Amino acid sequence: MSEWWTYRPEDFLLFSPRVYWRMFELHNAALWPLHVFALAAGLIIILLLAWRPRGYARWLALLLAILWIFVGWTFLWNRYADINWAAAYVAPAFVVEGVLFLVCGPLLDSLAFDRRGLAGCIGYFMLAFALAGQPLLAPLQGRGWASSEVFGIAPDPTAIATLGLLLLARGRSLLLLLPIPVLWCLLSGMTLQTMGEPQAWALHAALALAAIACLRTALRPSAHSG
Amino acid sequence: MRTTRRTFVRASLATSAAALLPISLRAQEGSPARRPIPSTREAVPIVGLGTWITFNVGGDAVLRDECAGVMAAFFQAGGRMIDSSPMYGSSQPVIGYGLQKLGRPSTLFSAEKVWTSSAAAGPAQIEQSRRFWGVPTFDLVQVHNLLAWKEHLKTLFQMKATGAVRYVGITTSEGRRHDLLEQIMRNEPIDFVQFSYNVVDRQAEARLLPLASERGIAVIVNRPFRQGALTQRLKSEPLPEWAAELGVSSWAQVILKFVLSHPAVTVAIPATTRVDHVRENLAAAGGPMPDLAMRKRISAYVQAL
Numbered sequence: 001m002s003e004w005w006t007y008r009p010e011d012f013l014l015f016s017p018r019v020y021w022r023m024f025e026l027h028n029a030a031l032w033p034l035h036v037f038a039l040a041a042g043l044i045i046i047l048l049l050a051w052r053p054r055g056y057a058r059w060l061a062l063l064l065a066i067l068w069i070f071v072g073w074t075f076l077w078n079r080y081a082d083i084n085w086a087a088a089y090v091a092p093a094f095v096v097e098g099v100l101f102l103v104c105g106p107l108l109d110s111l112a113f114d115r116r117g118l119a120g121c122i123g124y125f126m127l128a129f130a131l132a133g134q135p136l137l138a139p140l141q142g143r144g145w146a147s148s149e150v151f152g153i154a155p156d157p158t159a160i161a162t163l164g165l166l167l168l169a170r171g172r173s174l175l176l177l178l179p180i181p182v183l184w185c186l187l188s189g190m191t192l193q194t195m196g197e198p199q200a201w202a203l204h205a206a207l208a209l210a211a212i213a214c215l216r217t218a219l220r221p222s223a224h225s226g
Numbered sequence: 227m228r229t230t231r232r233t234f235v236r237a238s239l240a241t242s243a244a245a246l247l248p249i250s251l252r253a254q255e256g257s258p259a260r261r262p263i264p265s266t267r268e269a270v271p272i273v274g275l276g277t278w279i280t281f282n283v284g285g286d287a288v289l290r291d292e293c294a295g296v297m298a299a300f301f302q303a304g305g306r307m308i309d310s311s312p313m314y315g316s317s318q319p320v321i322g323y324g325l326q327k328l329g330r331p332s333t334l335f336s337a338e339k340v341w342t343s344s345a346a347a348g349p350a351q352i353e354q355s356r357r358f359w360g361v362p363t364f365d366l367v368q369v370h371n372l373l374a375w376k377e378h379l380k381t382l383f384q385m386k387a388t389g390a391v392r393y394v395g396i397t398t399s400e401g402r403r404h405d406l407l408e409q410i411m412r413n414e415p416i417d418f419v420q421f422s423y424n425v426v427d428r429q430a431e432a433r434l435l436p437l438a439s440e441r442g443i444a445v446i447v448n449r450p451f452r453q454g455a456l457t458q459r460l461k462s463e464p465l466p467e468w469a470a471e472l473g474v475s476s477w478a479q480v481i482l483k484f485v486l487s488h489p490a491v492t493v494a495i496p497a498t499t500r501v502d503h504v505r506e507n508l509a510a511a512g513g514p515m516p517d518l519a520m521r522k523r524i525s526a527y528v529q530a531l
Contacts, residue, residue, distance in 0.1 A: 010453075011400070013279070014279060014282050014313075014314065014315045015279060015282045015283075015284075015315060016279055016280070016499070018289075019282065019283050019284065019286065019289060022286055022288075022289065023284060023286070026285075026286060079284070079285075082284035082285055082315070082316050083282050083283070083284040083315045083316055084315060085313075085315060
């Protein structure tokens, strides 16, 4: 792309906010009542974190793997790519994230979701927001429940919840698992901001909180407990 | 450089001479004014329909029907040229849906683009676009944003020679790469050139518009409303008294008439999702057009806001 410095984010916005939010309405209507199962998966994740039964990290990673592949396929590939050709290139990244969770969780068992301290608190907060807060943003902004973004159905709450869970996690595989949710939050936050949508702040805040937690963890490795 | 009396008159004369016809900006009652495409003298209505963002509605049945409604109003008001690109998401299949619903209006002037960095992929992309539209051939195919322009122009000239396309063009937007565009306009036998031009973004007046007149190249103007930013900015401003001389009812018509009144402009392609706006745009193609003094007045007024 020549003269790339003359391009602004709005030059890459191919659709209007109305089309974007109606896409969620149609997506929700098409997948209902899978939302119940997706929210149940969220609840199971919280219960696994709270009780930590034997092999819980594998189950948790398996659930995330299924949801990332599901969102990548149903939302990005089958729906979002209709109005944004770039989504067709992002959809495989969601599948890659799912496969990485499968490898790091059920196959290698290289994850432990037991970090406490500031990172742990931020992680729980982000998880709670993604599950219970994000779906409320649509009605709070006057769009009605129909266009709500639900964890495991829409990409933003899925990515924010995953970031939160990864802040709770330990293990080298974090370096593999973090980039895709971070990049999605960045991309989606920029898209919403370009559309002039206030809820861009949710993604920007998620990234800022994740950065603070990672920095704190990097600076105080001894503060970890598990 | 702004349009001066000299450049304005020169462009008017060059355009007229190229077409061997006087420029008639007064529309016949009930139909928009037309201007000739210099290379063939085929006359086209001076307001077309852009589809950037507005027609990218995916598989949303409600919004597809709304787009078809916009197209219906466009054809009903005498519009002909619809412009799209493979870059515009689902706009092409949405146009195809509208055309099918409207019984494929025979007055359609289909303007498409080729947009791929691979020269070899150009013909396949054009064929895919044609299928989306559901038309036998395109009237005009343009190289989008000068991407791989040498290779694609070669393909398009071959297609023109075999009758697979009637006109060949090249596009850019938002004032980018005007030097290269000028070079292509000087050296290649293109029928159309497309770039951004509006009451605020007037770089094209310096060289591109006069050159198009000199070389007999039809000009399509994109972003006449600066992608809605101009109409949004003027929304709360009352129309000045002098606007009555133009027979307009909105700021959108004033700034569209500013674009259309440049003698080198062949067609402007505002995009919209609203039936009332498409009618308003087509209506701006009729009635009195601003002369040079009025153009200066419009420009000064808008710049001062």
